[in-house]
Amino acid sequence: METKKLQNTNFEAELSSALKSAGYIFPTTDKEAEYFLEQSEDIDVPDKYKTCNFIFDESDRALDIIKGTHVDNQKAKQNWAIAARHGRNIPQDILDKMKHDKDNSPKK
Amino acid sequence: MEIRRKKQISDLAEYIATEDGDYGIPVNVIKIAEDNDISYSFNDYGNYFDGLLEQEDGHFHIYINDYGKLLKSSVRTRFSFSHELGHYFIDEHRMILENGNSLLHPSFYMMHQKESVEKEADYFASCLLMPEKTFLKFCQNFFSYEIIREIQESFQVSLSAALFRYIDLGAIPITVVCVKKGIIQYDWHSVDFPYPYLNKDYTKKVPLLTCAGDYFTNEVVCDKTEDVDAKEWFRSYDDISELTVHEKCIYQKKFDTTISILWFD
DSSP, X not given: OXXXXXXXXXXXXXXXXXXXXXXXXXXXXXXXXHHHHHHSOOOOOOGGGSSGGGGGOTTSHHHHHHHHXXXXXXXXXXXXXXXXXXXXXOOHHHHHHHHHHHHTSSOO | OOHHHHHHHHHHHHHHHHTSSOOTTTTOHHHHHHHTTOEEEEEOOTTSOSEEXXXXXXXXXXXXXXXXXXXXXXXXXXXXXXXXXXXXXXXXXXXXXXXXXXXXXXXXXXXXHHHHHHHHXXXXXXXXXXXXXXXXXXXOSSOOHHHHHHHHHHHTXXXXXXXXXXXXXXXXXXXXXXXXXXXXXXXXXXXXXXXXXXXXXXXXXXXXXXXXXXXXXXXXXXXXXXXXEHHHHOTTOGGGTTOEEEEEEEEEGGGTEEEEEEEOO
16 A cells, blocks of 8 residues: 555656656756756857857847846835735734734844 | 655755754754754744744844743744744745735635645645654654654654654554544545545434443543444444554643554554
8 A cells, every 4th residue: 555655646756757857858966967968969059159259249130139138126126015924904903913023123 | 744745854954954954853943043043032922823924125023922921942832933944044935025926815815825835834844843854763663652752752743743754754554633623624544544534424423332432421531541433433444343442642632632642552
């Protein structure tokens, strides 16, 4: 019975790991990445990427791509959100108490 | 929760509890928060929540409701604290909070999604407080209630938390039945428990000739583990008439509730 339970529990994880190691889905652990690299052929880095000068070359298209993926984090710096266990709507007096406790907590 | 997701969360909690720092057994959950720059406070916050994780301007703070009486070391506060750590460490949860969206208000999520988020945080808490590798050292090739007691004491967790983890990881398949006022409320069993369906009809009344049934019918308390005719608990199976099942009944008289643990040799 124990063996059957282990098989059921591990099958999906083992399959997932095998697919990652073979490169069919993205590897997520060092071991999977190492195995994937062992199976892969080496590919030479193009000359222009052998130094980091291309980052500062504004005529290079790669710079535009990098600019395009930049995300402004201001929104995350000015927000407030909560996750509560067994939570209900919290009245103002409790919110005030929470703010007081937070302001006086050991770490902030 | 699907098996792959459980494995992901279990691996994450195992790593944090045992490899990311020296947090010992029972796991020092407060130190985990401190090491990750999460501030916290314990206070009486009425009946509005058990625990709450707040994200403000990129900083996280955990509030734990001690209801004016619970100690920081109590099993309930430890579990609530670990649950909130789950919302922080599980990427998908933290990213929602970092984007300024709360997990509290039902209008934000459909109910089943909200429940799954809470279940994931509960499962994380269970795995963080009882890391798998250490937990397995407590699982022998036999089962007795003493094993559950040892787990409770060593990991500083509640009876139900210890039982759920044992159902998930234990070597011996068990079934746990919760009965309140003579009515079966819940039952859970290991995936490989041989008789997964209880003997209950639409009334959900507890079977009479069991330890739990004896308590609600005759107020008889069994201190020890008893052998009960298996057909009392699992009548719908043809091959069960000669079998006995072990039943350890735990009585929570304050709540008029019993918890029965059932297992076979």
